[in-house]
Amino acid sequence: MTAIHLRAEDDAESRPGAVLSFPSRGMPARAPRSRLHLSPPSLVGGELAVLSRTLTDGWIAPAGPVPESFEQAIGEATTFNHVAAVASGTAALHLGYRVLGVERGDEVWTQSLTFVATIAPAVQMGARPRFLDVAAESWTMDPNVLESALQRAAQRGKLPRAVVPVDLYGQPCDLDAILTLCGRWGVPVLCDSAEAMGARYRDRAVGKGAALVAFSFNGNKIITAGGGGALASDDPALIARARHLASQAKEVAPHYQHETTGYSYGLSSVLAAVGLAQIGALSTRVAERRLVFERYVEGLGNLPGIGFMPEPAWARATRWLSVILIDPKVFGATREAVRRALDAANIESRPVWKPLHMQPAFRGARYDGGGLSGQFFEHGLCLPSGTMTAEEQARVVAVIRGCCKG
Incomplete structure (x- = not known):
């Protein structure tokens, strides 16, 4: 190409x-x-054709066939069965915290060596952050540090609501070790893979095995839509809940009915068209x-x-x-x-x-x-x-x- x-x-x-x-x-x-x-954006050559077709068909809003096609392409590229394309990688993380039930006063753990967006949504929700050091071999979350912290937290009866490893600069974290430790205490893992689409961990796509994975299509990423992100999972219920929250949590009714509040986090058809053209590369x-x-x-x-x-x-x-x-x-x-x-x-x-x-x-x-x-x-x-x-x-x-x- x-x-x-x-x-x-x-x-x-x-x-x-x-x-x-x-x-x-x-x-x-x-x-x-x-x-x-x-890390400037670089076009692959097919963006204009997909954009033109999208606009000619009258799709601009975050609805219709183009975002759906983009979600399918993301799923194929990452091997996740369920994907929700959203307005940004940060929005994906925010939705991930919501569907995992993070509430005010909960602890959320992540590595210290990361961008602020990894933890900012949880803090804005009232959660308390705890930061872990990284391992020399990967610069990602150190499983030994995580194990010691989890043991101490379990003893005092205050386990984290979620652990969020980061695939730093496109480097996969040691996810199996992290999943084993978190699984021992029933702590869900939300993987921040915003910088790592296309990376491989052992014999599988990056983030595979975590409850949820967040990706970014910001202008500086390898695959860009000029903005946007995605939340992926193999659990259909988690992604269904995320989709609901991303569209203002509107219930099925002829009028606007809300059992809770949500967000305007949908990805526009215009940005999805750019991402759809890019992802094949x-x-x-x-x-x-x-x-x-x-x-x-x-x-x-x-x-x-x-x-x-x-x-x-x-x-x-x-x-x-x-x-x-x-x-x-x-x-x-x-x-x-x-x-x-x-x-x-x-x-x-x-x-x-x-x-x-x-x-x-x-x-x-x-x-x-x-x-x-x-x-x-x-x-x-x-x-x-x-x-x-x-x-x-x-x-x-x-x-x-x-x-x-x-």
């Missing part, structure tokens, strides 16, 4: 398998022609992102003090974002110095998520585990990871190599 990239320049070197030529260490990068973004997009990561390893892997986000043997990450670790004592420059150098060269990069237990919004929330989340934030840097030409990626590598004083 031919990609239409949202940038002016393109060349044959952008094809998978092209070889990058990296400047020598210390050589300055050429003056940038345009800004390189972290999922496997290709994952392969492209993984190639970008491999090129960074090729270009930066021999530098002292540079490490990379690992990939456990039981996972196949999407590499939604390529992430490096910088040891300033060995590399000779801090993560922030490298970020500023990239910005000066018109290249966007971003520190790894600031752990939620360090965020002022969650001051006083409990944090379990060691300090890995904080270390990854201090030394981790997300690099441009979208569709790039070889020349563009070489620009990124050249700037980072030029920062090395080790």
Whole structure:
């Protein structure tokens, strides 16, 4: 499938398998022609046709055949039997908390190293967050930390209402270990896979086995609808309840009847049309992102003090974002110095998520585990990871190599 990239320049070197030529260490990068973004949207070429057909048929609202077709395509891509397409990944998480029965005063546990949207809906519902450290091998929820926390919670008779592991930057969490532990105490698992559609855990699609899984189609994701998300499950009752809440919880009646309140969380036909055109390219997009990561390893892997986000043997990450670790004592420059150098060269990069237990919004929330989340934030840097030409990626590598004083 031919990609239409949202940038002016393109060349044959952008094809998978092209070889990058990296400047020598210390050589300055050429003056940038345009800004390189972290994860810009990229079209696959069929969006306009699907949009035109949708509009010609008169479908705009979150109803009709296009959202249904998109949900079916999501199910086929993720192997979940039931899918509700909604307005955003955050909306999917919010609905997940609602259908799992989260109420004011309940505890909800997630890993600290994640984006705020993972826990924000639960907190807004009155739940109390608890943050767990991540494992070195995956940067996702540490099952050992989870086990200790669950044992202590069971002893005091205060188990969490839900545990929410995160497939960070497209890296699957160790879901089997988490499901085993949570199953021992009857705690449901809502998997935040917003960044990980297309990833594989062991022999199955990411999130498979959790009670519910949330996906995102935000503009920076591998598959985008320009917005939107989805809640998926193999339990039809959970998704039926989510659909009901997503459409203002309207009951079946000739008038507007409400037994509870819901939300306007439906995904419009317009956005669903974009997502429907995109999703067929999922496997290709994952392969492209993984190639970008491999090129960074090729270009930066021999530098002292540079490490990379690992990939456990039981996972196949999407590499939604390529992430490096910088040891300033060995590399000779801090993560922030490298970020500023990239910005000066018109290249966007971003520190790894600031752990939620360090965020002022969650001051006083409990944090379990060691300090890995904080270390990854201090030394981790997300690099441009979208569709790039070889020349563009070489620009990124050249700037980072030029920062090395080790």
